[in-house]
Amino acid sequence: MIVLGIETSCDETAAALVEDGRTILSSVVASQVDVHSVYGGVVPELASREHVSNINTVVDLCLERAWNRRSAWERVDGIAVTRGPGLVGALLVGMAYAKALAFALEIPLVGVNHLEGHIRSVPLEHPEAELPALALVVSGGHTSLFYLENQNSCREISRTRDDAAGEALDKLSKALGLGYPGGPVIDRLAPLGNPKAVRFSLPRIKSGALDFSFSGIKTAALRHCRLAEINPVEPEYAKRPERMPTALLDLVASYQKCVVDQLLDRLEKAWKRHDVRSLQISGGVSANSELRRRAADYFRDRAPVYFPSLLLSTDNAAMIAATGHRRLAAGEQDSWDLTAEPNLPV
Ligand code: KG4
Ligand code: ZN
Numbered sequence: 001m002i003v004l005g006i007e008t009s010c011d012e013t014a015a016a017l018v019e020d021g022r023t024i025l026s027s028v029v030a031s032q033v034d035v036h037s038v039y040g041g042v043v044p045e046l047a048s049r050e051h052v053s054n055i056n057t058v059v060d061l062c063l064e065r066a067w068n069r070r071s072a073w074e075r076v077d078g079i080a081v082t083r084g085p086g087l088v089g090a091l092l093v094g095m096a097y098a099k100a101l102a103f104a105l106e107i108p109l110v111g112v113n114h115l116e117g118h119i120r121s122v123p124l125e126h127p128e129a130e131l132p133a134l135a136l137v138v139s140g141g142h143t144s145l146f147y148l149e150n151q152n153s154c155r156e157i158s159r160t161r162d163d164a165a166g167e168a169l170d171k172l173s174k175a176l177g178l179g180y181p182g183g184p185v186i187d188r189l190a191p192l193g194n195p196k197a198v199r200f201s202l203p204r205i206k207s208g209a210l211d212f213s214f215s216g217i218k219t220a221a222l223r224h225c226r227l228a229e230i231n232p233v234e235p236e237y238a239k240r241p242e243r244m245p246t247a248l249l250d251l252v253a254s255y256q257k258c259v260v261d262q263l264l265d266r267l268e269k270a271w272k273r274h275d276v277r278s279l280q281i282s283g284g285v286s287a288n289s290e291l292r293r294r295a296a297d298y299f300r301d302r303a304p305v306y307f308p309s310l311l312l313s314t315d316n317a318a319m320i321a322a323t324g325h326r327r328l329a330a331g332e333q334d335s336w337d338l339t340a341e342p343n344l345p346v
Helices: 033-037 044-067 088-105 114-125 165-175 182-192 215-227 235-239 246-273 289-298 318-329
Strands: 002-007 012-019 023-031 078-084 109-113 133-138 143-150 153-159 278-282
Touching: 002 044, 002 088, 002 318, 012 044, 012 318, 023 044, 033 044, 044 088, 078 088, 078 114, 078 318, 088 109, 109 114, 109 318, 114 133, 114 143, 114 278, 114 318, 133 246, 143 246, 153 246, 165 182, 165 215, 165 246, 182 246, 182 289, 215 246, 246 278, 246 289, 278 289
Parallel strands: 002 078, 078 109, 133 278
Antiparallel strands: 002 012, 012 023, 133 143, 143 153
């Protein structure tokens, strides 16, 4: 069965064709970074408009890359579209497009939870990852830990109480004039600084909960900038990062270390409380090189840690198609009343 996945929950317009829930025939992602970077973050109304102008081309390109033919619609058996969580206007573009296509082609349509998509991105590429597992989804909008007992059971065991990890990286980057999205920039700059130069403490959550919190370190970092007189960098440094002030590079390295420390701390506590066979880390921040390296070291000889490939870490539609496949293959479909749910829980 071949499923066309469509993803427009935030600032990436994406389409993918996936066969039998595991073979990616093509995956196209049109990033809107250039549009939003001027503003230092995603502007929801602009995101919706960009999705409207890009979606046709993205889907056409997706078919062409899979079969060298833009109009090979007869090969598509079903459509899976992200219905939430995300920006409501952005979600509506993908959903309206997916519904129209499914109606015209007379094929079934299912709505997919974006976070479930991220969780699914790991077994899509690592079918050997065993259950039960702990799944950490760490992105620009979410930071949550799930217990996956079996194929049909997924329970959220903790989440962030304020900012998401990616959001914390994006906010520091913006404050330092390093651009949007901040995660990849901080990832590149951190190795140039001393991660022990600035001390940030791990947030303590009362009652032993495994919840996350990132707004405290963001505030501490901004205070440090004021006290140490670290100002936003001039654009000329963009091409010569090694010339950036040492104090700024040290702050970036220490901040990224602290974000990764917290993720590993919660993951380890959860691992001690649950009998699991694997750890699965997904979402945009899972592309982070320090997180990848340290998670593998940290759990060496204790549990296998799986990440999606870099292309499937950040938003994409292959994970949406793979998630929708199970319901479509079981003969299920959603009705035309399906609505976008900006706060859809897993
Ligand atoms: O999953 P995603 O593409 O979109 C959401 O669902 O939010 O995640 C985007 C987030 C952004 O905050 C971005 O800064 C972060 O992922 N990110 C990274 C890296 N690449 C993207 N964070 C750290 N290191 C990276 N290499
Ligand atoms: Zn995402």
